[in-house]
Amino acid sequence: MDGKDLFFVSKMAEAAIVGNAESAAAYLRQFIDDLRTSGAVKEADRLQRIVEKRPARKASIARGQGGAIPVDAESALSIADREFVQSGSVDLILSESNLNAIRQFVVYIRESDRLTESGVGISPTMLLYGPPGNGKTLTARFIAAELGLPLVTARSDGLISSYLGSTSKNVRRLFEFAMAEPCVLFLDEFDAIAKKRDDGRELGELKRVVISLLQNIDALDKDHVLLAATNHEHLLDSAIWRRFACRLRLDTPNAECRTQLMQKFLSRFAPSGWDEVFSRLSDGLSGAQIKLVADDAIRAAVLQRSNVADAAGIASALLRETGRDSVDRDSMIRQLRALDERLFTEAALGKLVGLSQPAIHKILNKEHSHG
Numbered sequence: 001m002d003g004k005d006l007f008f009v010s011k012m013a014e015a016a017i018v019g020n021a022e023s024a025a026a027y028l029r030q031f032i033d034d035l036r037t038s039g040a041v042k043e044a045d046r047l048q049r050i051v052e053k054r055p056a057r058k059a060s061i062a063r064g065q066g067g068a069i070p071v072d073a074e075s076a077l078s079i080a081d082r083e084f085v086q087s088g089s090v091d092l093i094l095s096e097s098n099l100n101a102i103r104q105f106v107v108y109i110r111e112s113d114r115l116t117e118s119g120v121g122i123s124p125t126m127l128l129y130g131p132p133g134n135g136k137t138l139t140a141r142f143i144a145a146e147l148g149l150p151l152v153t154a155r156s157d158g159l160i161s162s163y164l165g166s167t168s169k170n171v172r173r174l175f176e177f178a179m180a181e182p183c184v185l186f187l188d189e190f191d192a193i194a195k196k197r198d199d200g201r202e203l204g205e206l207k208r209v210v211i212s213l214l215q216n217i218d219a220l221d222k223d224h225v226l227l228a229a230t231n232h233e234h235l236l237d238s239a240i241w242r243r244f245a246c247r248l249r250l251d252t253p254n255a256e257c258r259t260q261l262m263q264k265f266l267s268r269f270a271p272s273g274w275d276e277v278f279s280r281l282s283d284g285l286s287g288a289q290i291k292l293v294a295d296d297a298i299r300a301a302v303l304q305r306s307n308v309a310d311a312a313g314i315a316s317a318l319l320r321e322t323g324r325d326s327v328d329r330d331s332m333i334r335q336l337r338a339l340d341e342r343l344f345t346e347a348a349l350g351k352l353v354g355l356s357q358p359a360i361h362k363i364l365n366k367e368h369s370h371g
């Protein structure tokens with residue numbers, strides 16, 4: 001039995017002992033989902049028969065479990081997606097301190113009963129913020145997988161209604177839907193609904209939405225974890241900001257993480273010996289941008305029937321992504337040299353672009369005499 005199985009068993013036992021059949025069944029169904037995704041089909045079927053013996057479920061639970069996801073009355077768009085993220089399937093690369101903060105949050109939720117007994121429980125809420133493409137959505141998936149809870153992601157296009165009063169109604173319905181079973185509720189693009197209440201024009205509606213959010217956040221229990229993500233934390237209402245027990249900023253990756261990201265994305269196409277160069281050149285890029293460069297390089301390699309991505313091509317793409325445009329090979333060589341003389345020795349530059357050291361020397365000094 002692994003940690004997650006034990007988590008489910010203790011949750012089911014706890015619910016059964018206090019006589020909460022709804023909750024016991026909800027955990028059992030999640031356990032079944034989990035067994036099924038990990039390939040334990042026979043065990044899942046056996047437990048499935050037990051869960052089917054349950055008398056008719058209450059409407060609220062029936063809706064939560066695979067039932068109808070609420071839709072916006074006007075646009076008919078669903079206001080949420082529900083999925084079960086398999087544990088171990090989320091490859092999240094973050095600094096040690098960020099990973100520790102996330103692991104600690106997961107432990108606080110798992111151990112919330114003991115912490116609460118001792119008067120030091122925390123609200124199961126975490127706000128993720130920072131520039132786009134650095135792993136906020138991925139972190140939400142990681143946390144849901146670690147907790148073994150379904151991930152209910154609110155879709156801001158469905159949630160936000162152009163009709164007066166409907167957005168706050170949708171927020172209420174979203175929380176109702178989420179409360180029907182233990183889950184991780186994830187509000188992505190959170191600023192879209194949690195904007196400051198002094199935002200001029202739509203004042204009345206915004207106030208209603210924010211108040212509705214605050215009330216619903218305050219009513220969360222330990223079986224309902226709330227995660228929210230925003231690229232624009234300065235737009236958030238300050239009362240909402242304060243409601244989150246944990247707030248984690250995910251910035252662009254540090255040098256070590258950039259190396260790991262590039263290796264992960266290039267995988268078997270990674271040219272060897274260029275880690276430091278790629279890391280140096282991708283400073284300031286987001287994880288998502290590094291993935292774009294890596295995917296381009298793999299595409300080029302595949303088209304050329306090569307087993308390894310071209311290091312010079314990657315270097316030039318990284319220069320382009322970071323806004324230092326290098327139009328041709330010679331100017332790229334000069335730019336790299338100017339960027340870091342220690343890293344880009346004449347020998348290294350020659351190896352990168354496939355020229356001899358004297359040829360590089362000539363290119364570098366041609367620039368010199370012109371400049």
Ligand SMILES: Nc1ncnc2c1ncn2[C@@H]1O[C@H](COP(=O)(O)OP(=O)(O)O)[C@@H](O)[C@H]1O
Nearest residue numbers: 091092093132133134135136137138287288291
């Ligand atoms: N820290 C990270 N670890 C692994 N992959 C990442 C990371 N940051 C970004 N990526 C890549 O970029 C994509 C977008 O990341 P995402 O989590 O959606 O960013 P955000 O929600 O912060 O805008 C991911 O699907 C992944 O491919």
Ligand SMILES: [Mg+2]
Nearest residue numbers: 136137188229
């Ligand atoms: Mg995102």
